[in-house]
Amino acid sequence: MTRPVTSAERALTALRELIMGGELAAGARLGEVELADRLGVSRTPVREALSRLAAEGLVQVVPNRGARVATWTVAELEGVFDLRAVLEPRLTALAVPNARPADVDELDALARRMCEVGSPGPGQDLDALVPLNRAFHDRLVALAGHPALAAALAAAIHPPIVRRNFLTYDEESLRRSLAHHGEIVAALRAGDPDWARAVMTSHIANARAVMVRAARLQTTATATPEEETA
Amino acid sequence: MTRPVTSAERALTALRELIMGGELAAGARLGEVELADRLGVSRTPVREALSRLAAEGLVQVVPNRGARVATWTVAELEGVFDLRAVLEPRLTALAVPNARPADVDELDALARRMCEVGSPGPGQDLDALVPLNRAFHDRLVALAGHPALAAALAAAIHPPIVRRNFLTYDEESLRRSLAHHGEIVAALRAGDPDWARAVMTSHIANARAVMVRAARLQTTATATPEEETA
DNA sequence: CACCCCTACCTTGCATGCAATCGAACGGGG
DNA sequence: CCCCGTTCGATTGCATGCAAGGTAGGGGTG
Structure with a gap:
């Protein structure tokens, strides 16, 4: 960076x-x-x-x-989440033994900040969520210390990435997603790789459901191919 | 292509x-x-x-x-094989239901050809093995019909790819590797994803052992960093 | 004698110009 | 009226020129 x-x-x-x-x-x-x-x-x-x-x-x-x-098509998007469902839990488990207290605190801060700006109310700012989320996951990727896995993940995710990610979350899914971040922090603090892996699996499954639904809506909405330059 | x-x-x-x-x-x-x-x-x-x-x-x-x-370091190389051990068996299993008889025949031909040029004797030509192997794996990747997985795999493998791959195989490992290709073809023909997945898992593990050993030898041999332009 | 600074060369980074290719509109023929 | 060949416009692809940055070598000083 x-x-x-x-x-x-x-x-x-x-x-x-x-x-x-x-x-x-x-x-x-x-x-x-x-x-x-x-x-x-x-x-x-x-x-x-x-x-x-x-x-x-x-x-x-x-x-x-x-x-x-x-x-990208809905099928491609589903493929990406299939892959994330395999790779990210592994990656999260790998991060556990490498996470020093300072790292966990940093992730904790990010998770709390996301809860603040993501919770319904006057302070809600969904746009702020996107960079925070990226920071959280990037930090986790770095902690895993597995360059090849990181490269594979980046290659798979980049294309259909979470474009305007959280705008498509319904309230319940968003609350789940935010809770997952906190729970991952807890698992890291506890030093429990299996726990961390399980939470991340849920996290991806939740995101998958949201994104696929959003993609379905979007593709049906813009059935007529549009042609615009800017 | x-x-x-x-x-x-x-x-x-x-x-x-x-x-x-x-x-x-x-x-x-x-x-x-x-x-x-x-x-x-x-x-x-x-x-x-x-x-x-x-x-x-x-x-x-x-x-x-x-x-x-x-x-790349030995650790990075091991990381790549960790990843392949996860992704390629999945990919192979995915290929099974998509493989039409013609596809299996094509893979079969590749596997047999590899056995010919790879077996010790007058016709042995290890250099010819590399493109055949790539063709085999590429064909399998295509059959899986999973672009994201293919992208992830490509991203992870490309760097430390099989550089002069088979030159480092000892005879026994090479024989195993060639046999794996044939067995994958058999699993495809039988339509058994679990079998195919298991064979690919062995295949990667075998390759991993070979490559890591070779990398260790190479790095110790060229301990003094060399500086050359061509 | 060692260290630092300064200079000159080399390499990269970017802008621009020219040629080749592609797409689209127009005109002619069926 | 529709289809096909042709020409024109626009855009990409590539080569080259120039400037900025970096590196290496030499000279000077402590």
């Missing part, structure tokens, strides 16, 4: 944010000059960013025909 | 081959101009290829300081 200093990296992160944030709709055309203007750089770093995003699976590039924001 | 038509794609595949084939040693410096000359293109497609290879994990890029062929 180094500060992007080169133009290419800025373009990369900016584009990622644009796509993940939903500002560039799925299937939207990504013209090089247009993006270059928008980001204030030349086409070269934009091309590099598009290339890397294509490798990540966030955009699809057809030679001589430009790039588009990647789309 | 489309024929690379653009220079960037040719550079990408060429570089991959160069690295995977061992012509570019791990840690070797990858100068843009040098590679451009070597591949007969300009620096632009080379840069793009390096970028994408960095995303794949085959090379490491430090801003303003160029790219090097990625190196």
